[in-house]
Amino acid sequence: MTAAPASTVSVRQLAQAARAAARRLGILSTEAKNAALEAIAARLEAGQAQILAANAQDVAAARDAGLNDALIDRLLLTPARLEGIVSDVRNVIRLPDPVGLRVGERTLDSGLQVGRVRVPLGVLGVIYESRPNVTVDVATLALKSGNAVLLRGGKETVHSNRVLAQLIGEALAACGIPEAAVQVIQDPARERMLELLRLDDLVDAIIPRGGAGLHRYCVEHATVPVIVGGVGVVHIYLDPSHTASEADVQAAVRVIHNSKVQKPSACNALDTLLIQQEALGALPAIGRDLTEAGVQLRADPAALGALQEARVDAQPATLDDFGQEFLALTLSIRTVQTLDEALDHIAAHGGHTEAILTRDERQAQRFVAEVDSAAVMVNASTRFNDGAQLGLGAEVAVSTQKLHARGPMALEELTTLKWVVRGDDQVRA
Helix, strand or coil, X not given: CCCCXXXXXXXXXXXXXXXXXXXXXXXXXXXXXXXXXXXXXHHHHHCHHHHHHHHHHHHHHHHHCCCCHHHHHHHCCCHHHHHHHHHHHHHHHHCCCCXXXXXXXXXCCCCCEEEEEEEECCEEEEEECCCCHHHHHHHHHHHHCCCEEEEECCHHHHHHHHHHXXXXXXXXXXXXXXXXXXXXXXXXXXXXXXXXXXXXXXXXXXXXXCCHHHHHHXXXXXXXXXXXXXXXXXXXXXXXXXXXXXXXXXXXXXXXXXHHHCCCCCCCCCCEEEEEHHHHHHHHHHHHHHHHCCCXXXXXXXXXXXHHHCCCCCEECCHHHHHCCCCCCEEEEEEECCHHHHHHHHHXXXXXXXXXXXXXXXXXXXXXXXXXXXXEEECCCHHHCCCCCCCCCCCCCEECCCCCCCEECCCHHHEEEEEEEECCCCCCC
């Protein structure tokens, strides 16, 4: 795989420029930020041919290197996907600017007026693998929330990222905003990533987007705070009440199909179907639909028996299949006796996105209350755990940790709170 030429500018120098740019960004008006976002959208539209040509180089190199289909799908840009990226940029323009929002203002007995105000985090370091759309999504959200950002993509995306960064930089410069507000670390060597992880005097947060190995590496080596997310086994629990009629079964088939098939390489795609034993009668319809879409089924003995009896192709599952984030057209199926058993399974393996399909409101309420994950869905596809789908615009990542942010990280999650105290020359007794 051909690598991009290494930059002669060190990561520390990039971070120093980003820190200077962040001071400017933090006081930009909403109007100025929105104008820059529109300029970015226009540049991306005008540069479509250039972007797709660069992406084709990356995809060809990935195929030559033997990358699997799931990774290549993450890497691939098409006219439709690029149109979606541009649409997400314009969606962010329409979102309210969180910077400057005042929270909890009150006057104390001392006469002090106290409150908090939302301010940017400062400088973000975002490390990601084979998703060139992340370059635009993160740049967009960082700009609107007043943050500068250092982007470190994988070696798979060097050509795509170079062109995207160039177009974004041109748009910023045309609007009088420092190009250092959005910078791509051109050298994909791991040593450059390690430099970024240890710049705690210049970088305020590291946000990794990728596999479990990337997240572990960042947590183990960073001196900058790391916001972990995006990794996790995704579950749907099918309750018998959602299989009482043919219409209910077909509705379950649609939701499960969408959760698994629409974009199997996504972190919110379904990995494990938990099916209550009394709902096994619906499994052949579900399995037939999925196998026709190319999904490989790996089932426990009870589910395997129901599928094979209906002549639906499936393989025996192993224990490892029930803790696996597949990111591909593979689904594990486990039969459970009760909701309690499903909740225990999710507690052991979940944390990202979990869904229940049920017509029993009490079961739904209990599932929502007891599942400890970043997002819980009731009678909806797991694919909705996404910043744009939840009305947040694009997202930087889906955080699965509990401190600072949880779930899709969009504009508000890229800010923090600063105390503001106004007085009339008071002193403390």
